Amino acid sequence: MTLELTECTYSYRRWRPAVLQDLSYSLPSGLTILLGPNGAGKTTMLKLAAGVVQPNNGEVKLDSLTSRDRRFRQHVAWMPQSVVAMPSLSSREYVAYVGWLKGMSRQAAWEKAAQALTRVEMLEHEDVKTSRLSGGQLRRVGVAAALVHEAEILLLDEPTAGMDPRQRRVFRDVLKELSGEVGILMSTHDVADLAEESDHVAVMQAGRLAFAGSTADFLAHAPAEVAPGRMAEAAYTALSESYAL
């Protein structure tokens, strides 16, 4: 399935300037990372793509389904920037509940919740109430909740923020595995870490896309003298500077 945003304009309040302006984007298969400075509009773009908010103008489509269609959200998983604990639910109940909300049967949601928690190394905490988890653990439960109903499109808003280095590694392996199966759009400020592992990169600046293309094309923006380990950062800086001119 292909996720496509066509000439989307969005503003949070009626008479306020648009946060996204005529944004068109088609999500390629594999892993795409979404970069951009604070306030560029990454979260807003992900919310539009997830059908959490609707564009004021333009449309968001998954093949023939529009984001206003109830079935749209069954194919799309969204992990918000801040995962909110549900104090009365354990990790497994939380993930299963999300699966159930997405239309799975109770039994299937319960079983898939265990599989999703295993993927993010949280099964040993399946009975722990979400209000008792650390920030990084709660984000991992949030990732499991995004994986539980096996959506075709994964939209992840800074999923690695607050994870320790080992969990980042685990998460990157999960992403690598998943990127062969589903389309992933993931925002991050972790340019150096992830750009070289992604298939595609999109860069937002002030509500518009300053760049969208393959990772190789993205890295080609780095000046020739830059050391290989710093290419992603250098490419991002060069693109941001040329867009600001």
Ligand SMILES: Nc1ncnc2c1ncn2[C@@H]1O[C@H](COP(=O)(O)OP(=O)(O)OP(=O)(O)O)[C@@H](O)[C@H]1O
């Ligand atoms: N709920 C809201 N109400 C009004 N304005 C908002 C709201 N959420 C975001 N904005 C504004 O929309 C713009 C884009 O914000 P958004 O959160 O999409 O950026 P971002 O690129 O995800 O930033 P960050 O990297 O800091 O998470 C900002 O100017 C922000 O102030």
